[in-house]
Amino acid sequence: MSAPKKVVLAYSGGLDTSIILKWLQTEYGCEVVTFTADLGQGEELEPAREKAIMLGIKPENIYIEDVREEFVRDFVNPMFRANAQYEGLYLLGTSIARPLISKRLIEIAEETGADAVAHGATGKGNDQVRFELSAYALNPDIKVIAPWREWDLTSRTKLLDFAEKNQIPIARDKRGEAPFSVDANLLHTSSEGKVLEDPAVDAPDYVYQRTVHPEDAPNEPEYVEIGFENGDAVSINGQAVSPAEMLTKLNELGGKHGCGRLDLVEGRFVGMKSRGIYETPGGTLLLEAHRAIESITMDRGTMHLKDQLMPQYAELIYNGFWYSPEREMLQAAIDKSQEHVTGTVRLKLYKGLARCVGRWSDHSLYSEEHVTFEDDAGAYDQKDAQGFIKLNALRLRLIAMRNRRLNG
Numbered sequence: 001m002s003a004p005k006k007v008v009l010a011y012s013g014g015l016d017t018s019i020i021l022k023w024l025q026t027e028y029g030c031e032v033v034t035f036t037a038d039l040g041q042g043e044e045l046e047p048a049r050e051k052a053i054m055l056g057i058k059p060e061n062i063y064i065e066d067v068r069e070e071f072v073r074d075f076v077n078p079m080f081r082a083n084a085q086y087e088g089l090y091l092l093g094t095s096i097a098r099p100l101i102s103k104r105l106i107e108i109a110e111e112t113g114a115d116a117v118a119h120g121a122t123g124k125g126n127d128q129v130r131f132e133l134s135a136y137a138l139n140p141d142i143k144v145i146a147p148w149r150e151w152d153l154t155s156r157t158k159l160l161d162f163a164e165k166n167q168i169p170i171a172r173d174k175r176g177e178a179p180f181s182v183d184a185n186l187l188h189t190s191s192e193g194k195v196l197e198d199p200a201v202d203a204p205d206y207v208y209q210r211t212v213h214p215e216d217a218p219n220e221p222e223y224v225e226i227g228f229e230n231g232d233a234v235s236i237n238g239q240a241v242s243p244a245e246m247l248t249k250l251n252e253l254g255g256k257h258g259c260g261r262l263d264l265v266e267g268r269f270v271g272m273k274s275r276g277i278y279e280t281p282g283g284t285l286l287l288e289a290h291r292a293i294e295s296i297t298m299d300r301g302t303m304h305l306k307d308q309l310m311p312q313y314a315e316l317i318y319n320g321f322w323y324s325p326e327r328e329m330l331q332a333a334i335d336k337s338q339e340h341v342t343g344t345v346r347l348k349l350y351k352g353l354a355r356c357v358g359r360w361s362d363h364s365l366y367s368e369e370h371v372t373f374e375d376d377a378g379a380y381d382q383k384d385a386q387g388f389i390k391l392n393a394l395r396l397r398l399i400a401m402r403n404r405r406l407n408g
Contacts, residue, residue, distance in 0.1 A: 004116035004143050006031040008109045010101055010131070013048025015170060017120045019159055020147045021055050022166045024118060027151070032057060033112050035105055038066040039097055040186025040244065055168070063108055067100060068186055072243035075100055075322075076187055080286055081231040081341075082306070082334045083294075084314040089264055091283045092317050093188025098127060099322035102134030106142060116143035123149045126269050130320035137323035180207060186247050188260075188280040199265050199275040210251065210279040214258035214352030221350035223357070224253055226289040228345070231338030233286055247282045254281025257349040269319045285354045289345040292356035296364045297340045306337050 007024055011017045011034035024032050034057055036048045045064050052062050075096050086092055105117040117135055121127035123146070132144050153159050163170050183190045191207050205213060227235035233246050241249065254260050260281035268274055294303060309330055316327045343361025347354050369379045 003028045004030050004114075004145065006033065006112065006114040007116045007118050007145060008033045008035055008105050008112065008114045009118045010105060010120065011036050011048060011052065012120070013045070013051050015159070015163065015168070018051060018055060018168050019153070019163055019166075020118065020120050021052070021057070022168060023147055023151060023153075023162070024145070025056065026166075028145075030116075031061070031114075033061040033063065033108060033114055035063045035065070035101075035108055037101055037104065038064070038068060039071050039100070040068045040248070041184040043184075051169070061112070063104075065104065067104065068244040069242060071097065071100055071186060072247050076247065076283075077232045077243060078331055078335070079317060080233075080283070080290055081338050082310055082313050082330075083287060083291055084310060084317060085287075086314045086318040087264075087266055088311075089262060090266060090278065090318075091188065091262075091280045091287065092314060093185060093278065093280055093283065094127070094183050094190050095130065095318045095320075096187065096322075097185045098130035098320065099134045102131050103138060105131075106135055106138040109139070109142065116145055118145040118147065121146065121148065124270065124272070125274075126318065126320070129269055130322075133320040134323055182209070184209075186244060186251070187283050188278055191277040192274060196275055196277060203263060203277050207277050208261065208279060211255045211261055211281050212258050214261075217256065217258040217351050221348050222253065222257060223346055223348055224250075224285070225344055225346045226250075226285070227343070228290065228293045229342050231290070231335070231341040233289065247286070250282030250285045253349060254285045254354065255279075257354075258352040259349060259354045260284035261352065285347060285349070288354045288356055289347055290341075292345045292359045293343050293361065294341055296359055296366045297343060297361050298337060299365060302337050306334065309333065 007028070007030050009017065009021055009024065009032055011021060013036060021032055021034065024030060034048070034052045036045055038045055049062050049064055053059065079092060079096050084092055086095070102117075105119075108114070109117055119128070119131045121131055128146055128149070132146070135142050135144055153162055160170060162168075180191045180196050181193045189210050191203075196203055196207065225237050226233050227238070232243070233250075234240060236246065236249050260279055260283065262278040262280070263275075264278060265273055265275045298306075313327065313330045313334070316322070316324060316330070321327050340363040342363050343359065345356055346358035348357045367379070369377070
């Protein structure tokens with residue numbers, strides 16, 4: 001690959017991406033544009049601007065953008081219409097943020113005339129795949145630079161030495177080994193590495209940042225009503241809110257009651273197993289509520305088919321194929337299934353649990369008249385079940401008759 005002339009770097013302002021910024025300048029002698037996304041990670045982002053300027057980046061080449069509404073509206077909400085969970089548990093908080101970051105990297109590259117993009121993902125993880133598959137899907141000619149796969153800064157000591165040599169500020173807590181690595185956005189926090197690497201050892205309580213310990217949660221339950229339109233959550237307790245406001249509020253409620261903690265050993269796309277501690281309080285409430293409103297508005301055949309599609313859909317997102325035609329095909333089917341997923345769900349939050357205790361909708365398929373144990377006034381003729389059972393039993397009876405004949 002020929003040396004890039006201008007690179008758009010996904011830049012957090014932290015030590016690693018600051019080192020990458022300087023490394024790009026010294027290794028390639030190229031101009032660097034930084035992009036810092038506010039995804040709701042809860043950190044002040046202006047220090048990233050100040051640090052970029054200190055490292056020689058022109059003010060016009062520093063992009064800091066609030067993309068929280070776009071993140072929830074165009075990425076989180078479509079994913080939750082599918083009830084997506086990787087390996088049956090993980091709500092894909094890190095995975096779903098990468099396509100949006102990649103999209104903006106490519107757009108900024110086009111705006112600034114850059115011929116390359118760069119990211120800080122390591123060669124061991126999933127994020128390198130997610131960033132790069134998305135980038136190539138959006139611009140097949142873009143150059144992608146992954147410093148962790150190229151440089152010889154293979155240890156924390158070498159990184160710190162490089163930082164000192166290039167006068168990059170080092171936070172005091174970075175002088176020693178960081179206790180664990182954290183990725184955060186409006187959907188979740190993810191903690192991995194160091195004190196969490198032995199899956200047999202309980203995670204220390206200080207790892208959890210977004211949720212109180214369920215045992216320390218309030219002793220009184222709290223109820224919340226979530227309104228849906230076409231599969232997307234649109235109101236809390238009767239008050240309309242924007243997509244990002246919805247997730248922010250649900251995070252507060254879920255975190256207060258200790259909801260959404262997950263200790264998971266997962267299979268990375270690159271082949272190894274990894275242990276992560278995930279906190280997804282708002283997403284946990286959203287999943288419970290969404291499945292509940294689907295239960296009364298979606299017919300059995302559609303729901304069961306959708307549940308069969310979900311693991312493949314979730315795996316596509318986890319593995320970085322958000323912009324693939326197969327994900328878009330599945331999304332079209334999922335979105336079609338949501339046409340009548342409109343109504344309200346009441347959740348009870350208590351000591352780490354979010355449980356549906358009520359659901360109602362003008363689009364409901366639930367008929368109390370048909371299901372009642374009392375007099376149904378002729379709504380359902382129970383004698384009809386006899387023929388239904390006999391027809392469904394016919395093939396089973398034929399199999400049994402054959403087996404009896406063959407076995408003497």
